[in-house]
Amino acid sequence: MRLGTENLTYIYMPGTPFATAALKGVTIDIEPGSFNALLGPSGSGKSTLIQHLNGLLKPTSGRVLVDGRPLGNDRAELLALRRQVGLVFQMPEQQFFAESVFDEIAFAPRNLGLNEEQVKERVQWSLELVGLEGKNLQKRSPFHLSSGQKRLVAIASVLALQPKVLILDEPTAGLDPGGRRHLFSLLSRLNRREKLTVLIVTHHPEDVAALADQCLVLSGGRLALAGTPEEVFSQGEELQRLGLALPPVTCLMNELNAQGAPVPGAVFSLEQARRAINNWFGRGEEP
Amino acid sequence: MDNHHKVEQSPFIKIEGLHYRYETEGGETIEALDGIDLEIRQGEYVAIIGPNGSGKTTLLKHINALLLPSAGSVTVSGLSTADEANFPEIRRQCGMIFQNPDNQLVATTVEEDIAFGLENLALPSPVIRERVAEALHILGLTGLEQHPPHLLSGGEKQRVAIAGVLAMRSRCLLMDEPTAMLDPAGQQEVLAAVHKLNRERNITVIHVTHFPEEAALAGRIVVMDRGTIVGDGPPRQLLSRLSLLHRLELQGTMAAELAALLRQDGFALNGEIIHMRELSGALCALAQKT
Numbered sequence A: 001m002r003l004g005t006e007n008l009t010y011i012y013m014p015g016t017p018f019a020t021a022a023l024k025g026v027t028i029d030i031e032p033g034s035f036n037a038l039l040g041p042s043g044s045g046k047s048t049l050i051q052h053l054n055g056l057l058k059p060t061s062g063r064v065l066v067d068g069r070p071l072g073n074d075r076a077e078l079l080a081l082r083r084q085v086g087l088v089f090q091m092p093e094q095q096f097f098a099e100s101v102f103d104e105i106a107f108a109p110r111n112l113g114l115n116e117e118q119v120k121e122r123v124q125w126s127l128e129l130v131g132l133e134g135k136n137l138q139k140r141s142p143f144h145l146s147s148g149q150k151r152l153v154a155i156a157s158v159l160a161l162q163p164k165v166l167i168l169d170e171p172t173a174g175l176d177p178g179g180r181r182h183l184f185s186l187l188s189r190l191n192r193r194e195k196l197t198v199l200i201v202t203h204h205p206e207d208v209a210a211l212a213d214q215c216l217v218l219s220g221g222r223l224a225l226a227g228t229p230e231e232v233f234s235q236g237e238e239l240q241r242l243g244l245a246l247p248p249v250t251c252l253m254n255e256l257n258a259q260g261a262p263v264p265g266a267v268f269s270l271e272q273a274r275r276a277i278n279n280w281f282g283r284g285e286e287p
Numbered sequence B: 001m002d003n004h005h006k007v008e009q010s011p012f013i014k015i016e017g018l019h020y021r022y023e024t025e026g027g028e029t030i031e032a033l034d035g036i037d038l039e040i041r042q043g044e045y046v047a048i049i050g051p052n053g054s055g056k057t058t059l060l061k062h063i064n065a066l067l068l069p070s071a072g073s074v075t076v077s078g079l080s081t082a083d084e085a086n087f088p089e090i091r092r093q094c095g096m097i098f099q100n101p102d103n104q105l106v107a108t109t110v111e112e113d114i115a116f117g118l119e120n121l122a123l124p125s126p127v128i129r130e131r132v133a134e135a136l137h138i139l140g141l142t143g144l145e146q147h148p149p150h151l152l153s154g155g156e157k158q159r160v161a162i163a164g165v166l167a168m169r170s171r172c173l174l175m176d177e178p179t180a181m182l183d184p185a186g187q188q189e190v191l192a193a194v195h196k197l198n199r200e201r202n203i204t205v206i207h208v209t210h211f212p213e214e215a216a217l218a219g220r221i222v223v224m225d226r227g228t229i230v231g232d233g234p235p236r237q238l239l240s241r242l243s244l245l246h247r248l249e250l251q252g253t254m255a256a257e258l259a260a261l262l263r264q265d266g267f268a269l270n271g272e273i274i275h276m277r278e279l280s281g282a283l284c285a286l287a288q289k290t
C-alpha cells in the first residue's frame, strides 16, 4: 500500500484567535515496503501529519493519497484504511482504554473477527515481538505500569492488528537502551521479511539513519528536507539551523575530518564508524 | 561538568532499607523496591539509570513523599516521610518534574503557572512577583510571561515546569526523564539550565534518564536493577564498565561503546573514554604516533 499527501494544509481551531496552521502545503510519498523517518523540531507538525495518514484528521486543504487515489469521507473506506495503517500514538495513555493489558492488545484482533483462541495466540505473539512475554503483565492495568512498559504495550497492541503500514510517533521515548535496540531490530526485520512499510517519528537520527530509505524533515509545518539519509545528513548546518542534531558518530567523523583524518562523512552507525576508523589506520581487512 | 565543590558531608537525603510493594486490583503484589540504601548530599548531581521497570520512578516518588515505604525509611533534610506533618516542607524542598510537563502545567499564562505553588504557600504578593521574575530570568523565559503554557514548545513547557519548582526555592530537583520528549535543541536548553542551577545555586539534582550521554554529565551515577542498586560511582568509572551495563542490556556512551569496539580491533586506547571529544583526541594522537 502506497501512502502520500499532496499539498496538505491543516489548521487547528480555524476561525478562532487560537488558529494554528500546523501543516502548510506538505507533499510526501511513502513507498510500499519502505522504511521512513520523520524528523523535525518540537511543534513542526509531525504528529499532525501522521494522523492524516490513517484518516484521524481531515485536511483543511490538499489531499491524502492511498494507492494514488484521494482518500474520501466514506466510513467504510476509513475503516478499511485503519485496518491496514496502524498508528502508535506519542503518549501511550492516549491510546489505552481497556482494563487489562490482555484486553488492550486483544482489541484489534477481536475487531478483525478472530475467535478467542486465535485472539489469545495473537496477543501472545505481539507480546513476544516487543519482548514482554516473560513479564506476566497480561492481567495488569495498562495504566499502572512503568513508562517503558506502557510504551511496549502500546506498540504490541498495534502490532496485533498486523497492519501493512506501521506508523510510530516517538516510540523510543521512555525505552531503555536494550528496549530501543530490540525495537529497531524488530522494525527492521518486519520491514525486510514481511514487507511492512514503516514510518517513524523520532528526535534521534542515530536510531534511523542506518535503516531508513527516506528521511523527511518538517520545519514550521513545511517539508524542509527529504531524501536518503546520506542526502539529508550531509546538510549538517541546515539541520543545526532547524534545531536538529546529526547522529553522534557522524559528528565524530566530521570532527576527525576537520583534524585532517581521511574518513568519510556519511557514517551513521557504530559499526560503520568502526570500519571507517579501521580503514583510516590501514586495517581495512579486519571486522 | 564535574562541579560538586560545595557538596556537604551530612546527607541531605537518607534512604535506609527501603522496600515498596504495589498491590494491584487483581490482588497481585509487585515488589518494586527491594532494599534500597542510598545517601545523597546537598549539591550533588546524581543520575539514576536502569532498565524499564527497575524501580526508578518508584524511588523518586518516595523522596518527596508521593509514595510511602512498605518497609524502611526515607529522610529528607532531617525530616522523615513517616510523619505526615513533614509532607509540606519535604515537598517544598524537593520539587518533582515529571516526564510529561502537560501533567503539571495548570494555569492560563506562564506567569500564573510559575506563581501557582507560591500562592499556595500564601506568600505576600511582592515576594511572589520577585521570585517569579527571578525564575523566569534564570530559565531564559523572560518575554513569555503572558503566553498560554499549552501553546508553548515542549522545551519551553519543560522549562516552565522547572521554573515553577525553582520559584518554590526547592533545594532539590527530582527529574523523571525530563528530556524524553524534547528535540535536540530543547534537550540542550533544559540540561544547561539544570546544570547551571546545580553549579551556581548548589541545588541537589536527581535525574532519571535512559540517555548515557546525559548520565555522563552527572557527578555520580546510580544504577538500578529489579528494585535494587547494583552500581554507584562517578560516570567515568561506571560508563566505561561496559560489562555491567551490557549485562543489564544498558549501554555506555557512544564514545565508550565505539572505543571498546576499536580496542577489540587492537587500537591502544586508554580505558576511560566516555566523551566523543576524548575519543577524537585519542584517535588523532594515535594517528600521529603511527
Ligand SMILES: Nc1ncnc2c1ncn2[C@@H]1O[C@H](COP(=O)(O)OP(=O)(O)OP(=O)(O)O)[C@@H](O)[C@H]1O
Pocket (backbone or CB within 6 Å): A012, A013, A020, A021, A022, A040, A041, A042, A043, A044, A045, A046, A047, A048, A049, A090, B151, B152, B153, B154, B183
Ligand atoms: N490540539 C491542538 N490544538 C491547537 N493547536 C495544536 C494542537 N495540537 C498541536 N497544535 C499545534 O500545532 C503545531 C504542530 O503540532 P504537532 O503536535 O503536530 O507538532 P510535533 O512536530 O509533533 O511536535 P513534538 O515534537 O513536540 O511532538 C504546534 O504549533 C502545536 O502547538
Ligand SMILES: Nc1ncnc2c1ncn2[C@@H]1O[C@H](COP(=O)(O)OP(=O)(O)OP(=O)(O)O)[C@@H](O)[C@H]1O
Pocket (backbone or CB within 6 Å): A143, A144, A145, A146, A147, A148, A149, A174, A176, B022, B023, B024, B030, B031, B032, B050, B051, B052, B053, B054, B055, B056, B057, B058, B059
Ligand atoms: N501504579 C502501579 N501499580 C502497580 N505496579 C506498578 C505501578 N507503577 C509501577 N509498577 C511496577 O513497579 C515496577 C517498577 O516501576 P517503575 O515505574 O518504578 O520503574 P522505572 O524504573 O521507572 O521504569 P521505566 O524506565 O519504564 O519508567 C514495575 O514492575 C512496574 O510494573
Ligand SMILES: [Mg+2]
Pocket (backbone or CB within 6 Å): A046, A047, A048, A090, A169
Ligand atoms: Mg508530536
Ligand SMILES: [Mg+2]
Pocket (backbone or CB within 6 Å): A146, A147, A148, B056, B057, B058, B176
Ligand atoms: Mg519510570
